[in-house]
Amino acid sequence: MPNWVALYYNEPIEIVGGKGNRVVDASGKSYLDFFAGILTNMIGYDVPEVREAVERQIATGVVHTSTVYLLRGQIELAEKIAKLSGIENAKVFFTNSGTEANETALLLATYARKTDQVLAMRQSYHGRSFGALGVTSNRSWKNNSLSPLNVHFLHGADRHLSQFRGLSDADYIAACVEDLRHVLSTAVGGDVAALIAEPIQGVGGFTMAPDGLFAAYKEVLDEQGILFISDEVQTGWGRTGSAFFGIQNHGVTPDMMTFAKGLGNGFAVGGVVARGDLMDGLHATGLATFGGNPISMAAANATLDYVLSHDLQANAARTGALIVDGLREAATRLPVVGDVRGKGLMFAVELVEPATGAPSPALAARFMEETKKAGLLAGKGGLHGNVLRMAPPLTLTTEEAAEGLGIIVNALEVVNAEAAQ
Numbered sequence: 001m002p003n004w005v006a007l008y009y010n011e012p013i014e015i016v017g018g019k020g021n022r023v024v025d026a027s028g029k030s031y032l033d034f035f036a037g038i039l040t041n042m043i044g045y046d047v048p049e050v051r052e053a054v055e056r057q058i059a060t061g062v063v064h065t066s067t068v069y070l071l072r073g074q075i076e077l078a079e080k081i082a083k084l085s086g087i088e089n090a091k092v093f094f095t096n097s098g099t100e101a102n103e104t105a106l107l108l109a110t111y112a113r114k115t116d117q118v119l120a121m122r123q124s125y126h127g128r129s130f131g132a133l134g135v136t137s138n139r140s141w142k143n144n145s146l147s148p149l150n151v152h153f154l155h156g157a158d159r160h161l162s163q164f165r166g167l168s169d170a171d172y173i174a175a176c177v178e179d180l181r182h183v184l185s186t187a188v189g190g191d192v193a194a195l196i197a198e199p200i201q202g203v204g205g206f207t208m209a210p211d212g213l214f215a216a217y218k219e220v221l222d223e224q225g226i227l228f229i230s231d232e233v234q235t236g237w238g239r240t241g242s243a244f245f246g247i248q249n250h251g252v253t254p255d256m257m258t259f260a261k262g263l264g265n266g267f268a269v270g271g272v273v274a275r276g277d278l279m280d281g282l283h284a285t286g287l288a289t290f291g292g293n294p295i296s297m298a299a300a301n302a303t304l305d306y307v308l309s310h311d312l313q314a315n316a317a318r319t320g321a322l323i324v325d326g327l328r329e330a331a332t333r334l335p336v337v338g339d340v341r342g343k344g345l346m347f348a349v350e351l352v353e354p355a356t357g358a359p360s361p362a363l364a365a366r367f368m369e370e371t372k373k374a375g376l377l378a379g380k381g382g383l384h385g386n387v388l389r390m391a392p393p394l395t396l397t398t399e400e401a402a403e404g405l406g407i408i409v410n411a412l413e414v415v416n417a418e419a420a421q
Helices: 048-059 072-085 098-113 130-134 169-186 213-224 246-250 294-309 312-331 361-374 398-420
Strands: 015-019 022-025 030-033 090-095 117-121 150-154 194-197 227-231 256-259 270-275 337-342 347-351 379-381 387-390
Touching (some): 030 398, 072 270, 072 294, 098 130, 098 227, 098 256, 098 270, 150 169, 194 213, 213 227, 294 312, 312 337, 312 347, 312 398, 347 361, 361 379, 361 387
Antiparallel strands (some): 015 022, 337 347, 347 387
């Protein structure tokens, strides 16, 4: 395996079993999972409805046909997603991953607008491939400056910068919109294809624009016909609690949304839902050999049905508030905590050096070891690698939320005490 495929923990673990919202490693130790395979095991482990749907498809003997034949599961899922999206005359194309979905959306936008110019957000991450890295703005994940796109990066999730620190939401939004207009007046040449943005930045450490920023941006974009792509790979399917798709927190219906991760509850699925005229606009034939295959579609249909029938968006709001409120209360007495942020079951704790307030990846690594020892899986991220980002399955119970909060606070207290020595 390449050395850039990193593993968590000083002594990495192998997960060999799972049930509900807990997993078991090869040594038999159990963990409450607060990272869900990077937000992918969205409704937990060994869910009968998903398992049985996949087993029924496998029992037919058909695990793959390709899109040159009719795939009932694709049509059924596309109809559900198109309706949920709110996008006018929406059509859906299925891929294998979020990276591939973002590549497709960028292709649709640049083709429709006949330009390679794209806007993206600072601190963003949109995937590992060549085009997706072009709209990624996080040096830790960016291998080179080469790109098929001409990209300009905007403010919107960087209120920690000195020029924005202390601004109200309204003033920050006004400053960002002014900057957008300035970019469009100075940095670009001719037409721009699209803005692509994560409503909450995943790899960026769950940093987010204040609600309403993207609505203000879209007013400016609409003046020039610039398309808006919402990257919902991490924020979709009710995870934020306050909306089914993250961009809806801003009161915006985008031209396209990309999705992946949690929709398949561990099975590989991604895709784009877009205005029909944009999706139908390409002149060349296209397909995704494995995208939307029968197994993934069986899992995704069952997962989405489960999310809707169990109102997991409301559960995310309820359990997420319990955890975030508890973390904010604890942060008042823990100098190592620089910030607590989040929406629903998508929340983060930023760790800093108590004396200076500087980002501390070392303290974040120490936290990871402490929560591992206590039986909880968490994630890391952020521009400086000092952010603990957590996103439990949407099926998290209030009892599990309280348990996880207790483990997190205890780990923060240990890290805080050690940092004070």
